[in-house]
Amino acid sequence: MDRGRYGCVREDGTGDDVITAMRARELGRKSVVVGDRVALVGDSSGDAGTLARIVRISERTSVLRRTADDDDTTPEGRLERVVVANADQLVIVSALSDPPPRTGFIDRCLVAAYDADIEPLLCLTKADLAGPEQVLGYYAELDLPHVLVRPGSDLDELRGLLAGRISVLVGHSGVGKSTLVNRLVPDALRAVGVVSAIGKGRHTSTSAVALRLPAVGRSRKDPGWIIDTPGIRSFGLAHVSAESLLHGFPDLVEGTLEDQPNCGHTAADADCRLDAWVAEGKADERRLTSYRRLLSSRAGEGDVRDTTADEV
Ligand SMILES: Nc1nc2c(ncn2[C@@H]2O[C@H](COP(=O)(O)OP(=O)(O)OP(=O)(O)O)[C@@H](O)[C@H]2O)c(=O)[nH]1
Structure with a gap:
């Protein structure tokens, strides 16, 4: 989303043509977030200068939420936002070193994922700098899937886990998330879906960008989508009981x-x-x-x- 304009792509489409659309009045106060499946009317050719209208938002299969704060007695805590709709998987990106893994953050993400009924995947970056034993030991009792990433390592295993799904990537600053996104989608500048909602103050700004993964290696029918969340550094959990x-x-x-x-x-x-x-x-x-x-x-x-x- 950019100034009330949403970038949409056809669900059945194989091309990356972006149809620019705006909310129709009949949507009322319903917000459109990245991942939403919408119905368009008007000029949906995607030609330059055209504008379609979003008239309906399909029922969401999952809703990933966050609050700015943990405490629902504070104004920030009550400010609940839907981050992404219809995601299947939450990819928690954590470096094994520099910065060291923060299990508190990972635990938070796990709560958000389970609460949203989204499957978690632990993506451990900078595996060239440290081993995963300590983090994996901490989660030994959980059936938590994980992948290791190091510079130049092939991403086949990760691509396999992303195929056919919509995955949201979250991670602290410096963990190598941008590096990973650029490796997964070398052509990332062709962002096909962008939603951002910049509020007042540092706690309220969020943004998410949807990127269609390229079909690489063995030709896959649906390589899946990733949704990067550059503006999201933490998951306030006031909305979770x-x-x-x-x-x-x-x-x-x-x-x-x-x-x-x-x-x-x-x-x-x-x-x-x-x-x-x-x-x-x-x-x-x-x-x-x-x-x-x-x-x-x-x-x-x-x-x-x-x-x-x-x-x-
Ligand atoms: N050794 C090592 N360094 C890495 C790896 N992945 C990324 N880096 C480096 O880590 C630093 C941070 O990477 P970014 O991709 O910018 O991290 P980010 O999570 O996107 O952080 P922000 O840019 O703050 O959002 C950069 O200097 C990268 O070159 C890795 O697997 N191994």
């Missing part, structure tokens, strides 16, 4: 089954079964710490920073 937060920690779920129904699972809940669960070696203590950190962050307890794998 404390109960749903637990979905991001499937390794802890079983440990809560014997809890009192009203247990908040925080460190202050003296009878919480999770402490015993960890003490019995059934889950990694660092995972419980991370879960509780997110819980207290939601409760507005101060500035809770993501930690690196070394810190947790």
Whole structure:
């Protein structure tokens, strides 16, 4: 989206012709976000200078959301945004070194993915600088798919996991996400779908760009789409209930089954079964710490920073 103009492509189309469209009045207040499937009327030839109108947004199969903040008692926390519609996969891009992996950020992304019913994929970059053992060890209890990327490594495995799907890429600054996007889509300047919503203040700006992956190697019917999110550095989780937060920690779920129904699972809940669960070696203590950190962050307890794998 650029000043109320949306770049659309035909779902059945193989070409990259972009049809520029604007929202029709009948859409009311419904927002159009990247990934949306829309119905167009008017001139949808895509010829220069033409403008179609978006008259309908199809029901979304998934909705990836974020809030600017974690705490739903603050104005930022209440400012909920749909980041991407209809995504199938959330690719969490994390460097193995420089900057070191931040499991707090990865945990947050996992919560957002599970909450949106989107499959997570851990993409570990800079594998030439450090091994993945520490990060993978942290997630050992989860069935978390992962790929390793290093300069010059072939991207076949990743392309295979992206084929036929719409994947959203998220990552901290400096992890090599732009490098990866440029490798996946060398022709990235031909962005075919752009949506951006720049709000006031640094917490509210978001943007996402959809790029059609090229068919390389064995000719694939549908190489898939990636949606890059250059403006998104964190996932505020105020929109996720404390109960749903637990979905991001499937390794802890079983440990809560014997809890009192009203247990908040925080460190202050003296009878919480999770402490015993960890003490019995059934889950990694660092995972419980991370879960509780997110819980207290939601409760507005101060500035809770993501930690690196070394810190947790
Ligand atoms: N050693 C090594 N360096 C890499 C790799 N991938 C990217 N880099 C370098 O890491 C730095 C950051 O890469 P970017 O692609 O700009 O990272 P980004 O995540 O897009 O960060 P922003 O540009 O801040 O959004 C650059 O100097 C890259 O050359 C890798 O696999 N190995």
